[in-house]
Amino acid sequence: MSELPAMSAELVPEETELAALQRSHALLSNFSRCLPGMFYQFRxxxxxxFCLPYASEAVETFFGVKAEQLREDASFMFAKIHPDDLPKMIVAVRKSFAELSPWHQEYRIIADGQPDRWVVGDATPERLPDGSVLWHGFLSDNTERKLTEQRLLAAERQRSLVMKASNQGLYDINLQTGEGSFSPEYLQMLGHDPRDFAHPQQFWDYFWGTGVHxxxxxxxxxxxxxxxxAKGAADYHAEFRQKNKAGEWRWIMSLGSIVEWDSKGKPLRMVGTHIDITERKQTEEMLRQNQELLESNKNRYKELARELEILITNAPVGIMFVSDGVIVRANKALAELCRFPDAQAMIGVKTTFLYQGPEDYQAFSAQVTPGLLADELVELEWHLRRFNGESFTGRVAGRALPTESYVRxxxxxxxxxxEQRGTLDALRTSEQRLQRLMNSSLIGIIQGNEAGQILDVNDVFTQFSGYDRDYLLTQDSAWETLLSPQDLKICQQAYKDLIQTGTxxxxxxxxxQSGNTGVPILVGLSHLENSERGWVAFAMDISDRLRMNRLKTEFISVVSHELRTPLTSIRGSLSLLESGVSGVLPKQAEHLIRIAHNNSKRLITLVNDILDMDKLASGKMIFRSEALDLVALVQNALELHTSYASSLKVNLVLDHHPQQAWILADHDRLMQVMANLISNAAKFSREGETVLLRVFGKGPRYRVEVRDRGVGIAPEFQEHLFEPFTQADGTDTRQKGGTGLGLSITKAMLEKMHGQIGFTSTAGQGSTFWFEFDVYR
Structure with missing residues (x-):
């Protein structure tokens, strides 16, 4: 193989339009090698x-001459056409030239020392700007089909002679009775013996029953x-399949004629012959398949050529074909990239304009030539120039073209x-900056994959763990070292939740830590950007926060217990005084005692609620799971709070419930929940109103509703209703009393028992609070 230049060499001044046209289509030679026949362009x-700007390698097989000899003058080719066929050829070419109509011709090519070759040509013309016409065509070898036709004609003539000179397969049928006779040769043709049918009628019964397909x-x-x-004007002729004795289907041709008619013109007798034409049918089928294959290949070639043209023309990247350093074909994207007016303007231009100078071109050539010589794909990035002198970074990919069609x-x-290169450089700078930010953060950052492997950590996390970065990134068992089995399960469950729900x-x-000491951390887990399975975790040391929470909890617990003892004594003493145990008190003193007694009860309620919140937060509140009849529990709660509701002049009614509703919950805690909901509903209802309680099934769950007809809850306050120390702001609400902890405690208790709570409310019309539990079966 001669030296292949990269993308340029000296431009041949004598480069003609014909040569450029030839090279622009040379890529099709790669397809022509795989298909029968000859692809060509005739101008x-x-x-x-006239000449052949392009002809595939098969031209040598057909005409005994190389394609290069016909590019300037194709007269030699016409000397190879059979003299009997040449006049029709010339007439057809002239007609196609004048009318620009498709050309189709069947003719013979004279071959030295060999039989003439039959060929079929098809071509489509197009008018060129100079007035010449260029045909794009395909020439296929039709010799075998012609020989087959000749053999068929010979066989047909032989058949006629056999019919005249032989009685093989003869039959004679009485058309009135259906009885008939036939020659023994007919049975032998089907592999039967005359003894297989004792009477001719048995054969005809077999013939029409199962013998004919x-x-x-x-x-x-x-x-x-x-x-x-037709009354004898035409012979009887039919072709059908008949089963032979071996069970194979044979093709039979039946020829015959009605030879006797009655006085009324009704047929009486018919004679004829049956001939086995299986081999002829097989030959015809093979010929048909070959013709279909040829047509399919021709159509496939045309489709491939069309698809290749569309691909090159509409490719989003620049594409050019280079021969001997000169561009022979280019697409629109390359013209725009190199600042040419259009792709046609690039034809014939040397590619040296793409380089910074001769030395740059030599360096590029030295780098790509080995790969081109090895027929390998060459890929690299190179600092190139546009035709107007602007510089740009180009990604270049190329491969050598066939030497028989292109020169180097x-x-x-x-x-x-x-822009991509600039973006990548900026990305690297950004990654370096991000790494510095990660390492300067006060939060530990860990990045990992689906398998749990740690891919990156920042310096803060290495300080938390006490292990260096290399150990954490290379040890498969790092998590088993860093976490207890229980905490490892918590992390795995959090990752499952992240994959399933996205958060x-x-x-x-x-x-x-490495010194067997523990550091409590708060972990936030999230998806890694642009990754469905990758994750990133943020870890914060919460040792100080836990210590402060522990001190706060201990303080609340101590203060609450210390307050509850004296408050209980004060409440008892005030209760005795209010009941008159010390005698009749002055009205002013009695009023003050009542106020003090009521406030002491509120203080004890507040202390109890604070203790409940503390127990819930610290996990010290114990919940038992037992089977409960929700209907019986609601009825019991209604009876216990009827007197309280009556004191507020409010009625309690259970107006809907099933016979039973079994759930799993803690009886005492659920009674406390009912107490909070019923007391709130009664407290915020108007005098004379009724609080409705309902129990009903909702799918696989039971629901309890407590509905009042009070003032309702303002929309802006509803989202904060279950927060601790929260009460609706308003004079009427404040007058009702309460700690603002009841609903928060209720929600926490229900969730601890695996229940759910919610509400609906309309200002001025009242509120409905509900909670649900799964049905216990």
């Missing part, structure tokens, strides 16, 4: 000169009816990656 000039019976009858209707040729794809709540775990 006829107005002065009647069911798909051919209708054709046989139709052929007979047509012959009978190659096809190249060029893409401007200047997971922050969670607390204990990070085991």
């Amino acid at each position: 006829r000039y107005p002065d009647a000169r 069911p798909d051919d019976v209708a054709n046989l009858k139709h052929a007979y009816k047509a012959h009978a209707a 040729g190659a096809v190249w794809m060029i893409e401007d990656v200047t 997971t709540a922050p969670f607390e775990i204990m990070l085991l």
Whole structure:
């Protein structure tokens, strides 16, 4: 192989339009090698000169001459056409030239020392700007088909002679009775012995019963009816399949004629012969398949050529074909990239304009030539120039073209990656800046994959863990070292929740350091950007926060217990005084005692609620799970709070419930929930109103509703209703009393028992609070 230049060499001044046209289509030679026949372009000039700008390698097989010899003058080719066929050829070419109509011709090519070759040519013309016409065509070898036709004609003549000189397969049928006779040769043709049928009628019963292929019976009858209707003007002729003794289907040709008619013109007798034409049918089928294959290949070639043209023309990257350093074909994207007015303007231009100078071109050539010589794909990035002198970074990919069609040729794809290169550089800078930010953060950051492997950590997390970065990134068992089995399960469950729902709540775990000491951390887990399975975790040391919470909890617990003892004594003393144990008190003193007694009860309620919140927060409140009849529990709660509701002049009514509703819950805690909901509903209802309680099934759950007809809850306050120390702002609400902890405690208790709570409310119309539990079966 001669040296292949990269993308340029000296431009041949004598480069002609014909040569450029030839090279622009040379890529099709790669397809022509795989398909039978010859692909060509035939050009006829107005002065009647003609040439073949392009011809595939098969031209040598057909005409005994190389394609290069016909590119300037194709007269030698016409000398190879059979003299009997040449006049029709010339007439057809002239007609196609004048009318620009498709050309089709069947003719013979003279071969030295060999039989003539039959060929079929098809071509489509197009008018060129100079007035010449260029045909794009395909020439296929038709010799075998012609020989087959000749053999068929010979066989047909032989058949006629056999019919005249032989009685093989003869039959004679009485059309009135259905009885008939046939020659022994007919049975032998089907592999039968005359002894297989004791009487001729047995054969005809077999013939019409199972002997003839069911798909051919209708054709046989139709052929007979047509012959009978013609009154002997045409012979009877039918072809059908008949089963031989071995069970194989043989093709039979039946020829015959009605030879006797009665006085009324009704057929009486018919004679004829049956001939085995299986081999002829097989030959015809093979010929048909070959013809279909040829047509399919021709159509496939045309489709491939069309698709290739569309691909090159509409490719988003620049594409050019280079031969001997000169561009012979280019697409629109390359013209725009290199600042040419259009792709046609690039044809014939040397590619040296793409380089910074001769030395740059030599360096590029030295780098790509080994790959081109090895017929390998060459890919690299190179600092290139546009035709107007602007510089850009190009991604270049190329491969050598066939040497029989191109001189040191190659096809190249060029893409401007200047912005991409700038983006990548900026991305690297950003990643370096991000790494510095990660390491300067006060929060530990861990990045990992689906398998749990740690891919990156920042310096803060290495300080939390007490292990260096290399250990954490290389040890498969790092998590087993860092976490207890229980905390490891918590992390795994959090990752499952993240994959299934797209989010997971922050969670607390204990990070085991290398010195066997533990650091409590709060972990937030999230998806890694642009990754469905990758994750990133943020870890915060919460040692100080836990210590403060513990001190706060201990303080609340101590203060609450210390307050409850004296408050209980004060409440008892005030209760005795209010009941008159010390005698009748003055009205002013009695009023003050009542106020003090009521406030002491509110203080005790507040202290009890604070203690309940503390127990719930610290996990010290114990919940028992037992089977409960929700209907009985609601009825019991209603009876216990009827007197309280009556004191507020409010009625309690259970107006709907099933016979039973079994759930799993803690009886005492659920009674406390009912107490909070019923007392709130009664407290915020108007005098004379009724609080409705309902129990009903809702799918696989039971629901309890407590509905009042009070003032309702303002929309802006509803989202904060279950928060601790929260009460609706308003004079009427404040007068009702309460700690603002009841609903928060209720919600926490229900969730601890695996229940749910919610509400609906309309200002001025009242509120409905509900809670649900799964049905216990």
